[in-house]
Amino acid sequence: MKKTERFAAILSLLNCKKYLSVEELSGQLFVSASTLRRDLAEMSRSGYLIRTRGGAMALTPEEAEETVIHHPGETLSAAQDAIARRAASLIQDGDMIYLDTSRLILGMAAYLREKKRLTIVTNSLQLALTLPEGRHRLISLGGELAARNMSVTGRLAIAGAERFNYRLAIFACSGLSNGYITCRSAATASLMERVAQRAERRALLCPRAKAERVTAVNALPVSQMDVIITDAPEYFPQAQDRVICP
Amino acid sequence: MLRDERLDSILRMLNVKGFATVPQLCAQFGVSPATVRRDLEELSERRLVHRNRNGAVPYQEHHTEASVHFRAAVNAKAKEKIARAASELVEDGSLIFIDSSTTVLSMVSFLNERKNLTIVSNSLMLMTLMKNTCHRLILTGGEYYAPSHAFYGSLAVEGIEAYNFDYAFISSVAVTEEGWAAETLEHSVSVRQAAFGHARRSVLMCDKSKMNLHRPYNIIHIDSLDQIITDDPVYPVNTATPVIRV
Numbered sequence: 001m002k003k004t005e006r007f008a009a010i011l012s013l014l015n016c017k018k019y020l021s022v023e024e025l026s027g028q029l030f031v032s033a034s035t036l037r038r039d040l041a042e043m044s045r046s047g048y049l050i051r052t053r054g055g056a057m058a059l060t061p062e063e064a065e066e067t068v069i070h071h072p073g074e075t076l077s078a079a080q081d082a083i084a085r086r087a088a089s090l091i092q093d094g095d096m097i098y099l100d101t102s103r104l105i106l107g108m109a110a111y112l113r114e115k116k117r118l119t120i121v122t123n124s125l126q127l128a129l130t131l132p133e134g135r136h137r138l139i140s141l142g143g144e145l146a147a148r149n150m151s152v153t154g155r156l157a158i159a160g161a162e163r164f165n166y167r168l169a170i171f172a173c174s175g176l177s178n179g180y181i182t183c184r185s186a187a188t189a190s191l192m193e194r195v196a197q198r199a200e201r202r203a204l205l206c207p208r209a210k211a212e213r214v215t216a217v218n219a220l221p222v223s224q225m226d227v228i229i230t231d232a233p234e235y236f237p238q239a240q241d242r243v244i245c246p
Numbered sequence: 247m248l249r250d251e252r253l254d255s256i257l258r259m260l261n262v263k264g265f266a267t268v269p270q271l272c273a274q275f276g277v278s279p280a281t282v283r284r285d286l287e288e289l290s291e292r293r294l295v296h297r298n299r300n301g302a303v304p305y306q307e308h309h310t311e312a313s314v315h316f317r318a319a320v321n322a323k324a325k326e327k328i329a330r331a332a333s334e335l336v337e338d339g340s341l342i343f344i345d346s347s348t349t350v351l352s353m354v355s356f357l358n359e360r361k362n363l364t365i366v367s368n369s370l371m372l373m374t375l376m377k378n379t380c381h382r383l384i385l386t387g388g389e390y391y392a393p394s395h396a397f398y399g400s401l402a403v404e405g406i407e408a409y410n411f412d413y414a415f416i417s418s419v420a421v422t423e424e425g426w427a428a429e430t431l432e433h434s435v436s437v438r439q440a441a442f443g444h445a446r447r448s449v450l451m452c453d454k455s456k457m458n459l460h461r462p463y464n465i466i467h468i469d470s471l472d473q474i475i476t477d478d479p480v481y482p483v484n485t486a487t488p489v490i491r492v
Contacts, residue, residue, distance in 0.1 A: 044378050045378075050378065051378050052380070053380055125370055125373055125374075125385065128370055128390050129370070129374075133392040134392065137389065138389070138390040139387070139388065139389050139390070139399075139401065140370075140385065140387050140388065140390060140397055141387045141401075142384070142385050142386045142387025142388070142401065142402075142404075142405035143384065143385060143387070144382065144383070144384055145373055145377065145383040145384065145385055147377035147378060147383075150373070150374075150377065152385050152387070154384075155408075156384070156385075156386075156387060156405050156408060157387070159404070159408075160387045160401050160404075160405070163401065
C-alpha cells in the first residue's frame with residue numbers, strides 16, 4: 001500500500017474509532033509497527049492527528065481548525081481578512097500592545113509590516129514564528145504550553161502579563177454568550193482578565209463563526225470592550241456605538 | 247527551496263568545503279549568479295561569510311549569533327553523543343531546564359524515551375520540536391531573539407526563578423582557557439546563570455570546538471558546576487568538576 005493510501009486509510013479508521021493503538025492499526029492495515037510509527041509521526045507533524053504514547057487520536061473538528069495553525073501561510077476568509085485589516089488600523093507606531101492567540105490575529109500580523117517600533121506582548125508562540133524578524137519587539141509570556149494552538153497560560157503567564165501597561169489589547173474569542181466573551185479554559189479566562197485590567201483600550205475581534213458559538217468559560221464581559229470589530233453586528237445589540245463592521 | 251533554506255545550505259556547504267565560487271553555488275542550487283550574489287550579500291551583511299573576488303568563505307561566528315539551523319549542522323555527531331550522555335542523567339518524573347543551544351536541543355529525541363518530565367525552556371525551537379510529546383512543557387517567556395529561536399531578558403529570568411530544577415542542561419559558546427563558560431552576546435548570559443542558580447545539578451555540555459576559545463561574557467566557572475560533558479579528550483583540565491568524556 002502506498003504511503004498516501006495508508007494515510008487515507010488511517011484517517012478513515014480514526015474517523016470511526018477516535019483512538020487507535022499502533023497494534024490495532026497494524027492489524028487492520030497489515031503494515032509493520034515501525035512503518036506505522038513513521039506515518040503517525042509525519043501525520044502528526046502535518047496536523048492531521050494527535051500522536052499518543054501507543055497510537056493516535058483523531059482531532060475533533062474544533063481542534064482540527066486550531067492545529068492547522070502551524071502552516072503560517074494559512075489564508076483567512078474574505079470576511080476574516082477584513083476584520084484583521086481593520087484591527088491593524090487601530091494600532092499606532094510606537095504602541096505597546098497585547099495580542100491574544102487566534103488565527104485571525106495571526107492573519108493580522110501581516111498588516112503590522114507597515115507599522116514601526118511596536119512592542120508586542122502575547123501568549124501566542126505562533127506569533128513569534130509568523131512575525132517578520134527584527135521589525136518589532138516581541139515579548140512572549142511564559143507558562144504551560146498548549147500544543148493545540150502553541151499558546152501559553154498559567155501563573156507564569158499571568159505574572160508576566162501584569163508587568164506591562166498596554167495602550168491597546170486585542171482579544172479574540174472562541175464564543176459569545178449572554179453578554180460575555182467565552183473561551184475554552186479557566187486559565188485562558190484568567191489571563192484575559194489580567195490583561196484587560198492593564199489595558200488602556202480593549203478591542204475584540206469577533207468573526208461570525210465565533211459569534212454563533214458558545215464555549216465553556218465566561219472570560220470578559222462585552223461591555224468592557226472599547227471597540228468590537230465584527231461581521232455579525234446583530235450579536236452586539238447593547239454595543240452598537242462601539243461596533244465596527246469592516 | 248525557500249531563500250532562508252538556501253542561505254542555511256550555502257553556509258553548511260561553506261563550512262564543509264571551506265570555499266566556494268559563485269559558479270559552484272549556482273550549479274549546486276540551480277539559481278542565477280545574480281541570486282547567489284544577493285544571498286552572499288545578505289550573509290556577508292550578517293557577518294556569516296567573507297566575500298572574496300569570486301566566492302565566499304565562512305566567517306567563524308564572530309560578533310553575531312549564527313542562525314540556529316546553521317549551528318545545528320556544525321559538529322552534529324559530537325552534539326548527539328553528548329546529548330545522549332546527558333539524557334541518561336534524566337529520571338522519569340523529573341523537572342529539568344533545557345537551554346536554547348543546539349547541543350542541548352539534541353537531547354529532544356532521547357528525552358522521548360522518558361516518562362512524565364516537566365521541561366522548562368526559553369527555546370521556541372524546543373517547544374516546536376516537543377509539542378506533541380507527552381511531557382509537560384513550560385516556556386519561560388521573555389523577549390524574542392529570532393536567530394536563536396529563543397527568549398531572553400528579565401521576564402525569562404523570572405520565569406526560571408519560579409522553579410527548582412533537578413537538572414539544568416546548558417551549553418555555552420566557549421569554555422575559556424581560564425575555565426569560564428562564556429558567551430558572545432550579553433543577553434545570553436542571564437538566563438543561563440539563573441538556570442544554573444536554580445538547579446540541584448548543573449550540567450555543561452560543550453563539544454571540543456568550544457574549548458579554549460575566548461568570548462567576552464562569563465556565565466559561570468566550570469569549578470562551580472556539577473557535571474561537564476564533552477567529546478574533547480583532554481580539555482577542560484585542572485577542574486574538580488566531574489567530566490564525562492564521550
